[in-house]
Amino acid sequence: MGTPYGVQSVWRQLVDLIGRRRVPPATRAMATLRAIRADVPPPVRAGSARALEYADPPAALVRLFAQDDIPIAIPVLRSARLTSSEWIQLLPDLSPTARSVLRNRRDLGPDVRRALESFGPVDLVLPDSATNAANAATEVVDRSAAPIAEPRSRAHNPNMDQSDRISAAASAATPARPVAPPPFGEDSGPFEIAEVVARIDAFWRHREEAGPVVPPAPPRAVEFRFETDEKGVIRWVDRVSRAPVIGLSLDLIGEGDSSQVDGVAAGAFRRRAGFSTARMVIEGSADAAGDWLISAVPVFDPANGRFTGYRGTARRPRTDERAEPARVPMGSPAESLRQLVHELRTPTNAIAGFAEMIETQMLGPVSDVYRARAHVIRTEARELIGAIDDLDLAARIDSDALALSPDRVALRPLLAAIADDLAPLLELRGSMIGLPVEDLAVVGDRRAVERLLSRLMATLVSASGPGERIGVKVALESDQRVAVSIDRPKALADYPGDSVLGIDDEREDSTLLGTGFALRLSRNLARELGGGLLIGPASLTLRLPAAVTSQMGQAI
Incomplete structure (x- = not known):
């Protein structure tokens, strides 16, 4: 940090x-x-914000950028996802311009919107001419002993309408120095702002006598485009x-009580890509509030093929459909495992990266002995990362958090690529793989199908x-099923049926998490893809949905 470049790099x-x-946003890091x-140039800070x-x-970093110059703060204010309590704690430290950016967001919860409205007298500053008029009206009303103290105190009432709040703010804007009222002519009549103050006072007296008027609830909308x-x-x-829908983004997953x-x-x-029956939740009390299921198709410019957006529809979910996203309770075993996986993946990736730097001599010449040890470390770290990914996948399946996008996947090229990746392991074991001649296709998430076959084959x-x-x-x-049959090795012949799923603790098991764990993971992932895994005496049969129809044959 002794040079400007070093300071920018640290930032x-x-x-x-x-x-x-x-x-985590530790105290020392945020203080730095x-x-x-x-000392960091504004263009660098703006690039970091974008x-x-x-x-x-996290909230601490949002606060840091939100208190910066408004051109730097806008990207963070426009997209940050905080809880309602975190937003409410941050609002008093923001400038009126920064709060105006938040007022244009449609995904903040009702508590945050009410907190923003409470800053009306501070943020909604009147121009100089209106301020002078308000000051003059205040002095005129003071001279006539008009009861304006009560409207002034109610200028901060969160239940006031926006127009009433602005009027009350105008009446409450008493300056530090008195401003003389303009001279009245003989035919000038009463001062207009004084009439507004009197109307505010009459409004509050009538409201106290009759009680607040509760507007009827708007009719509930059942669909929209x-x-x-x-x-x-x-x-x-x-x-x-x-108002509740315009400005919502399909690329921003909300949290907490926000839309x-x-x-x-x-x-x-x-x-x-197109999507169907995705879940949307809109907060508030308007006719659009509540749960929705949305479907849309992408639109491309016919002249140049450029993506221009989506066109879609939304409908209310039926009684047999669940519109709210599945949430795993904090502290559940699956959620705890996912947190552990996250903590393990970061240092393991760092170990693999530093070992590769040593092996490739990126930081300078290294002896052959250390390069060989670095190669071993990198290989072991890669295997550990694979095991961590398997744990993460198992936790996602267990917590219903696995997102799958159906696609057409050809099996023959995929199996050939997996066999090439397993070539070092085949050479080590002295065995070989016999690939099929047929080339059929299945329907499923491409990455999930590849993960399933590669883990099963390995x-x-x-x-x-x-x-x-x-x-x-x-x-x-x-017409609906493709079967992938894989021969069982002789080492597994002594485990009939599903007993092969429980051999994690066997001494001869050479896999990191155990053969039983890998087979159970493959079976569960196959079920998530709409298929299954059958364990026979001589082979394992994987069944997946076929990309064919009885009329057209193999899909293209």
Whole structure:
């Protein structure tokens, strides 16, 4: 940090690590950022703010950027996702301009909106001419002993309408120095602002006598249409109130009590793909409030093929449909495991990265002995990362948090690529893989199908012995199912049926998490894909949905 470049590097690295929640916003780290902020050029700070736009930074980092110059703060204020209590604690420390940015957001909870409205007398500053008129009216009313103290105190009432609040703020804006009222002509009549103050006083007296008027609840909308721009922000709606919906983003998953969409819509937006029955929750009391199921298709410019947004519809969920996103209670075993996986993945990736730097001599010459040890460390770290990913996958399946996007996946190229990846392991075990001749296709999430087949094949190859051949066959069982049959190694022949799922503690098991764990994970993932895993005496049969129809044959 002794040079300007070093200060900028520290700023970028700390903002990136804290903003993406790779490290917690510790007191020392935040103090360092506050201390060096003045030494970091505004373009660098603005670039860091833009990089955090969809990174879900913690409240401490949001506060740091929100108190910066408004051009730097806007990207963070526009997209930060905090709880209602965190927003309410931050609001008093923001400038009126920063709070005005938050007023334009449609995804904040009702508590935050009420807190923003309470800043009306502070943020809604009158121009100089209106202020002078208000001051003059105040002095005129004071001279006539008009009862304006009560309206002044109610200028801070959160239940006032916006127009009433502005009028009350005008009457309460008493300056530090008196301003003489303008001279009255003979035919000038009463002062207009004084009439407004008198009307406010009459309004409150009538309200106290008759009680507040509760407006009737708006009729509940049952469906609407919408269109978004190329950034996924809803810009047009029909058949529903515009205010609660306009400005919501398909690419921003909400948290807490804010309006939100689930990961189905967000994932489809990043791939520019269509989606169906994604979940949306709109907060508030308007006709659009409540749970929705939304479906949309992408729209492309016919002239140049550029993505221009989405067109879709929304409907209320039926009684047999669950519209709210599945939430796993904090402290559950699956949630705890996912947190543990997150804590393990970061240092393991760092170990693998430093070992690779040593092996490739990026920091300078290294002896062959140390390079060989670094190669071993990198290999072991890669295997550990694979085991961590398996634990994460198991936790996601257990907590119903696995997001899948159906796609057509050809099996023959995928199996060939997996066999190439397993070539070092096959050479070590002295075995081989027999690939199928047929090339059929299945329907499922591409990454999940690849993970399922690669994990299953790696487990069986790890149990194979010298000279063994693990044959793979692919067959179309029906119009709806494709069967992938894989030979069982001889080492697993002593475990009939499902007993092979419980051999995690065997001494001869060479896999990191155990053969039983890998097979159970494969079976559960196959079920998530709409198929299953059958363990037979001589082979394991994986069944997945087929990408065929009885009329057309194999899909293209």
